[in-house]
Amino acid sequence: EAGVTQSPTHLIKTRGQQVTLRCSPISGHTSVYWYQQALGLGLQFLLWYDEGEERNRGNFPPRFSGRQFPNYSSELNVNALELEDSALYLCASSLVHAAYQTYGYTFGSGTRLTVV
Amino acid sequence: QKEVEQDPGPLSVPEGAIVxxxxxxxxxxFQYFMWYRQYSRKGPELLMYTYSSGNKxxxxxxxxxxKSSKYISLFIRDSQPSDSATYxxxxxxxxxxxxxxxxxxxTVKP
Known part of the structure; x- marks a missing residue:
């Protein structure tokens, strides 16, 4: 069974540019989550999508956005890149418990974004 | 105060030690707890999931x-160099x- 796949693996962008990161969840998982892992800051929750809808978002500015497609794959878009956006962006998927709690995520290997 | 505080480490032990x-x-x-292991340049990998008090x-x-002291722990027995990672x-x-x-x-040293 294929795991969570993310593309691209590495990306270098200039401040002010826009970037799109992509994620394919494990087959059968309807929930996709995005996390940012910046150096020294730990994993920070960005977004949660389930069944094509945004269910929750973390404390990030609106220039961070995304969507989930009918096949449950997802995109994360970041506009007007800033230097502090440099981080590992992790996508995860899970089966969602009826009470919207999770039994843990399966993460992809991430996209390392460097903003110069 | 952060919602989850973790002992920062780093930890360095000899092979075979209990961690x-x-x-x-x-x-x-919503007391569902997980432990993940993350190797360098990889995404976190779910190790264990638990809800109840006690051991799993x-x-x-x-x-x-x-739950009475709001404390969670992960013990690794007979640690191996391949256990070297961030938890x-x-x-x-x-x-x-x-x-x-x-x-x-x-870090588990051979």
């Missing part, structure tokens, strides 16, 4: 939850989000 990794949490709602074993790994504790919420500790980096 104890520890976290505390502050919010008693999986091979060399034991997760322990003490993350996490607590789930009712909104899809998990809150992670900052991680403890473990």
């Amino acid at each position: 104890s990794l520890n976290c505390t949490y502050s919010n008693s709602a 074993e999986d091979g060399r790994f034991t997760a322990q939850v003490d 993350l504790c996490a607590k789930a919420t009712n909104a899809g989000k998990s809150t992670f500790g900052d991680g403890t980096t473990l």
Whole structure:
């Protein structure tokens, strides 16, 4: 069974540019989550999508956005890149418990974004 | 105060040692806890998931939850060099989000 796949693996962008990161969840998982892992800051929750809808978002500015497609794959878009956006962006998927709690995520290997 | 605080480490132990990794949490709602292992340049990998107080074993790994003191631990028996990684504790919420500790980096020396 294929795991969570993310593309691209590495990306270098200039401040002010826009970037799109992509994620394919494990087959059968309807929930996709995005996390940012910046150096020294730990994993920070960005977004949660389930069944094509945004269910929750973390404390990030609106220039961070995304969507989930009918096949449950997802995109994360970041506009007007800033230097502090440099981080590992992790996508995860899970089966969602009826009470919207999770039994843990399966993460992809991430996209390392460097903003110069 | 962070919702999940993790002993920062780093930890360095000899091969075969018992390792104890520890976290505390502050919010008693939705007490689902996870431990993840993250190798360098990889995404975190779910090791164990637990809800109840007490111990849960999986091979060399034991997760322990003490809800009265809001303390969670991961024990690794007979540690191996391949266990060298960063270990993350996490607590789930009712909104899809998990809150992670900052991680403890473990090095097991042959």
